[in-house]
Amino acid sequence: MSREHLLHKARTALGRSVGQAPGLAPPVRLRIPETHLEARIASLFRAVENLGGKTHRAGSPADACAYVASVLGSKAAVASNAPFLRECGITGLAGVRTNFTDRDALRAACAAADFGITSADYALADTGTLVMLSSREEARLVSLLPPVHIAVLPRERILTGLDELFTILPRPAEQTSSMVLITGPSRTADIEQILVRGVHGPGEIHVVVV
Amino acid sequence: MTPLYQIRIQKALADARLQSAIYAATGRLMDHRRQAIAPDVLPDYQELRTQANLIKRHTIENLDHYLEQFEAQVRAHGGRVKYAKDGAEVVEFLSKLAKEKGVRLIVKSKSMTTEEIELNERLENQRLETVETDLGEYIIQLAHERPYHIVAPALHKTRYDVAEIFSRRLGVENEVVPEKQTKIARSVLRQKFLAADLGVSGANFLVADSGAVVLVENEGNARLTTTAPKIHVAVAGIEKLIPRAQDLAVFLKLLGRSATGQALTVYTSFLSGPRRSGEIDGPDEFYVVLLDNGRTKLLADRDKRQSLYCIRCGACLNHCPVYRKIGGHNYPWVYSGPIGAILSPQFQGLTHDPWLPFASSLCGACADVCPVKIEIPKLLLELRSEVMKTREKEGGNRLERLGFRIWAWVMRHPRVYEMLGLAASAIMSDGNGKWLSRAPVLLNRGPFKAWFSQRDFPPQGKSFRHLWRMRTKVARG
Numbered sequence: 001m002s003r004e005h006l007l008h009k010a011r012t013a014l015g016r017s018v019g020q021a022p023g024l025a026p027p028v029r030l031r032i033p034e035t036h037l038e039a040r041i042a043s044l045f046r047a048v049e050n051l052g053g054k055t056h057r058a059g060s061p062a063d064a065c066a067y068v069a070s071v072l073g074s075k076a077a078v079a080s081n082a083p084f085l086r087e088c089g090i091t092g093l094a095g096v097r098t099n100f101t102d103r104d105a106l107r108a109a110c111a112a113a114d115f116g117i118t119s120a121d122y123a124l125a126d127t128g129t130l131v132m133l134s135s136r137e138e139a140r141l142v143s144l145l146p147p148v149h150i151a152v153l154p155r156e157r158i159l160t161g162l163d164e165l166f167t168i169l170p171r172p173a174e175q176t177s178s179m180v181l182i183t184g185p186s187r188t189a190d191i192e193q194i195l196v197r198g199v200h201g202p203g204e205i206h207v208v209v210v
Numbered sequence: 211m212t213p214l215y216q217i218r219i220q221k222a223l224a225d226a227r228l229q230s231a232i233y234a235a236t237g238r239l240m241d242h243r244r245q246a247i248a249p250d251v252l253p254d255y256q257e258l259r260t261q262a263n264l265i266k267r268h269t270i271e272n273l274d275h276y277l278e279q280f281e282a283q284v285r286a287h288g289g290r291v292k293y294a295k296d297g298a299e300v301v302e303f304l305s306k307l308a309k310e311k312g313v314r315l316i317v318k319s320k321s322m323t324t325e326e327i328e329l330n331e332r333l334e335n336q337r338l339e340t341v342e343t344d345l346g347e348y349i350i351q352l353a354h355e356r357p358y359h360i361v362a363p364a365l366h367k368t369r370y371d372v373a374e375i376f377s378r379r380l381g382v383e384n385e386v387v388p389e390k391q392t393k394i395a396r397s398v399l400r401q402k403f404l405a406a407d408l409g410v411s412g413a414n415f416l417v418a419d420s421g422a423v424v425l426v427e428n429e430g431n432a433r434l435t436t437t438a439p440k441i442h443v444a445v446a447g448i449e450k451l452i453p454r455a456q457d458l459a460v461f462l463k464l465l466g467r468s469a470t471g472q473a474l475t476v477y478t479s480f481l482s483g484p485r486r487s488g489e490i491d492g493p494d495e496f497y498v499v500l501l502d503n504g505r506t507k508l509l510a511d512r513d514k515r516q517s518l519y520c521i522r523c524g525a526c527l528n529h530c531p532v533y534r535k536i537g538g539h540n541y542p543w544v545y546s547g548p549i550g551a552i553l554s555p556q557f558q559g560l561t562h563d564p565w566l567p568f569a570s571s572l573c574g575a576c577a578d579v580c581p582v583k584i585e586i587p588k589l590l591l592e593l594r595s596e597v598m599k600t601r602e603k604e605g606g607n608r609l610e611r612l613g614f615r616i617w618a619w620v621m622r623h624p625r626v627y628e629m630l631g632l633a634a635s636a637i638m639s640d641g642n643g644k645w646l647s648r649a650p651v652l653l654n655r656g657p658f659k660a661w662f663s664q665r666d667f668p669p670q671g672k673s674f675r676h677l678w679r680m681r682t683k684v685a686r687g
Contacts, residue, residue, distance in 0.1 A: 002292075002293040002294060002295050002299060002502075003293040005293075005295065006277075006293045006295065006448070006500070006502050006506060007274050007277060007278070007293075009502070009506035009507075009509075010273050010274040010277070010448070010506050010509055011274045012510075013506055013507070013509035013510035014271060014272070014273065014274065014509055014510075016272070016274055016275075020275070021275070022268070022271075022272035022275045022276070023268065023271065023272060025265070025268050025453050025454075026261060026264040026265055026268055028454060028456045028457070029257075029258075029261050029459070029460055030456060030459055031254075047473075081490075100490060101490060102490075103490060103491045106490055106491060107404075107438070107491065111400075111404060124474075126473070127473045127474045129474055134485070134489050134491075134492060135488065135489060136488040136489065136490060139489075139490035139491045140433070140437045140490075140491050140492055141437060141438075141491050144430060144433055144434065144437065162458070162459045162462060162463065162474075163459050165459075166455060166456045166458065166459045167456075169455075170454075170455060170456055171419060171420050171455050172420065172422075172455060172480055172482075173283070173287060173417075173420035173421060173422050173455070173480075173482035173483075176482075176486070176489070177287065177481065177482055177483050177484060177485050177486050177489060177492055177496075178437075178479065178480070178481050178482075178485075178489075178492055179479075179480040180433065180477060180478065180479050180480070181474060181477065181478040181479075181480075182476065182477060183472075183473070183474040183475065183476050183477075183478075184476050185476070186428065186429055186430040186476055186477075187428050187429070187476055188345045188346075188392060188428060188429050189362075189470075190344070190345040190346035190349070190362065190363070190364050191345070191349075191364065191367070191369055191372055191388040191391060191392070192231075192367075192368060192369055192388060193234070193235050193238055193362070193365075194369075194388045196388055196389050196392045198392075198396070199345055199392055199395075199396060199428075199429035199430060199431070200343065200396060200399065200400070200403075200429045200430035200431045200433075200434055201429065201430025201433065201434075201476070201477065202430075
């Protein structure tokens with residue numbers, strides 16, 4: 001009976017009754033600046049680089065694929081099922097495993113891989129953030145378990161910042177069980193405030209904009 | 211006899227290494243914050259604070275409504291909500307769940323709420339292995355200590371301490387380089403993540419219109435905790451609610467900046483329910499435990515309920531001259547610093563540590579930097595007044611009251627006041643026209659010693675009354 005007890009205590013303390021509508025909530029505050037695409041790309045790259053991430057601007061999908069190939073070398077990678085990666089030809093590169101639909105198989109592959117390659121649903125220009133919505137196309141672990149994360153996305157997905165994101169997605173929960181914002185490589189400063197990258201998540205991140 | 215807390219504080223003050231560690235760490239966090247909220251970087255910082263305060267206030271004043279909305283949304287997304295009165299009920303829920311599902315290993319991400327109810331110890335008592343996965347928390351867990359700081363739990367540990375703890379508890383070679391120590395922790399904890407059956411997280415925010423748990427972190431351990439095991443349980447205080455996902459645009463801009471000076475922390479997870487059909491990974495089961503543990507009691511006080519607005523950024527700790535001297539382990543409860551000084555007496559009762567609200571210079575730095583504008587100094591004063599009232603009821607403070615009554619009488623009688631002033635200056639001056647110059651020496655004893663052993667009178671000249679008379683005399687000339 002904890003539920004009724006707790007809610008009853010809260011109502012009594014606040015002087016409210018069962019089912020009473022709340023007072024008027026403060027209006028939502030979202031401000032989207034006017035920014036041209038070129039400025040957004042420049043801002044995104046600057047922010048990612050400031051965080052210790054790497055950036056590449058690809059002139060074409062083939063260029064993006066060539067960049068990823070050069071980063072991978074001959075090492076093992078897992079690519080998400082994002083159609084954009086396929087369009088770029090990245091899923092066809094040697095050493096890249098993709099098309100996982102089974103959780104355990106995906107997990108084993110990600111735990112062993114040197115690189116995780118994903119697309120991103122959006123990027124936030126002002127903070128250098130990748131926005132990842134979990135789906136059949138994007139699994140959560142691809143951007144998390146391998147020590148290096150490469151994200152490849154088309155330039156029109158670059159938003160100005162959080163305010164624009166929450167304008168486009170007022171309720172992310174309607175689309176996915178998990179929306180993750182990734183801002184730079186995994187880091188800690190828990191020992192003597194010394195910055196160390198790559199604690200549990202990837203210590204290296206590449207953002208490729210096509 | 212000197213009370214135990216004073217002995218411990220004196221020990222911290224005398225520890226030069228600790229003092230410089232606290233000063234360096236909090237100083238750096240202060241610098242980072244200042245840069246992150248500078249007007250050219252975040253011109254609407256003050257507006258965001260005001261908005262955050264209004265949203266928190268609105269939510270707390272209608273908390274029952276938002277709790278029910280949140281619960282309905284979690285259920286709509288396939289998750290479950292459990293209400294818990296206290297830590298015992300949380301553990302009861304978790305151990306029953308663990309038994310049902312055959313859980314042997316639990317991984318945890320950093321959470322002050324679970325520290326508050328001593329969840330790890332309680333789970334260990336149920337023979338459930340529970341591993342902290344935030345690097346700082348992991349170090350603290352291995353050392354059997356309490357977090358030193360809301361944001362930086364192992365702030366007081368040097369790399370040499372960490373080397374000693376790791377080699378003693380993990381059986382690894384003595385390793386003093388932080389990069390390598392981090393690698394050691396990564397590989398030990400990676401195995402735990404992959405073997406764990408259940409992940410316990412806290413919550414930075416609970417979003418009512420989405421049934422979502424929002425987690426903010428830098429390492430990726432919270433993402434792993436909530437993704438790798440098949441069951442995710444979030445344990446959160448009921449005050450973590452905000453009405454709408456869109457409100458995050460305000461709070462996320464403030465939290466990282468106030469805590470560590472980051473525009474956004476590395477990872478922000480917005481989690482609503484178990485994985486959905488088609489999603490490849492993520493937990494199969496999703497629970498949120500809503501913890502009271504004294505919070506509903508706080509709601510009743512119109513003024514002091516603002517303590518529940520706190521988003522645990524730790525900025526008030528970094529800016530507090532008291533915290534920066536005495537450190538995080540000399541506060542009586544898990545919450546330290548100014549916010550701890552107002553939370554602890556309200557949660558644990560004023561009789562527990564009545565000195566706590568007095569351990570402040572009321573400089574107001576905490577209120578200036580609070581991203582949700584909690585009026586900490588005002589609440590400290592209210593708590594002080596409550597402490598004094600209980601003492602009066604108990605018949606204590608007679609001497610102090612008598613003293614103040616005499617003081618009030620003297621202040622109402624200018625002649626007496628002046629005479630006493632002259633007498634004091636006669637006794638305490640050194641004869642060179644300096645007023646009260648010997649006061650520190652004469653007063654540095656008895657009940658005044660605690661004050662005067664640490665402080666001095668500023669150099670005093672002639673009294674105001676004396677100067678005034680001279681001036682009017684000259685004017686009349």
